[in-house]
Amino acid sequence: MSSNATIPHSLSQTRFTSPTRVIAGVMLALIGVAMSAWAYQFNPRGPLLTWGIFPGAPFVLLASLSLVKRIPLRVTIGAYIAGFIAMVLPYGAIWYDSMNYNGGGANIGLGILALVAIVLLPIPILLGGFIGCLVPTGRKTVSSEAKAATSNGVMM
Numbered sequence: 362m363s364s365n366a367t368i369p370h371s372l373s374q375t376r377f378t379s380p381t382r383v384i385a386g387v388m389l390a391l392i393g394v395a396m397s398a399w400a401y402q403f404n405p406r407g408p409l410l411t412w413g414i415f416p417g418a419p420f421v422l423l424a425s426l427s428l429v430k431r432i433p434l435r436v437t438i439g440a441y442i443a444g445f446i447a448m449v450l451p452y453g454a455i456w457y458d459s460m461n462y463n464g465g466g467a468n469i470g471l472g473i474l475a476l477v478a479i480v481l482l483p484i485p486i487l488l489g490g491f492i493g494c495l496v497p498t499g500r501k502t503v504s505s506e507a508k509a510a511t512s513n514g515v516m517m
Contacts, residue, residue, distance in 0.1 A: 400452050440487070
């Protein structure tokens with residue numbers, strides 16, 4: 362009984378494939394932390410959970426996915442970009458409204474939008490990961506027809 366599957370002998374075979382993944386993970390985590398800090402500076406006396414943790418925590422977790430060997434880096438980056446856009450829009454709208462709102466009272470709709478965006482965040486993350494999976498890698502592969510033609514001695 363022999364199997365073609367290889368069993369990883371060390372942690373380096375299961376987690377990290379190249380320094381590019383580590384660099385991408387660190388950069389994506391820093392962007393997530395910066396996003397939390399940016400949102401928290403607008404309301405430092407507000408709830409830490411909604412203004413300090415929610416905006417950036419999902420992106421720090423997504424950054425850790427860039428370290429997993431089985432997940433292509435383009436999937437992680439696609440999910441990150443889609444989730445980032447989905448979070449920046451409501452928090453950016455709240456920031457814009459805080460700078461330009463002249464009416465009385467609070468704008469409850471934007472607060473509800475921010476909370477709903479956090480709950481619905483997995484949807485754009487999954488869509489972004491799927492779109493990232495569809496992006497070509499840029500590697501040129503030889504088609505099976507070309508392999509068969511060259512093995513038979515026929516040049517294309």
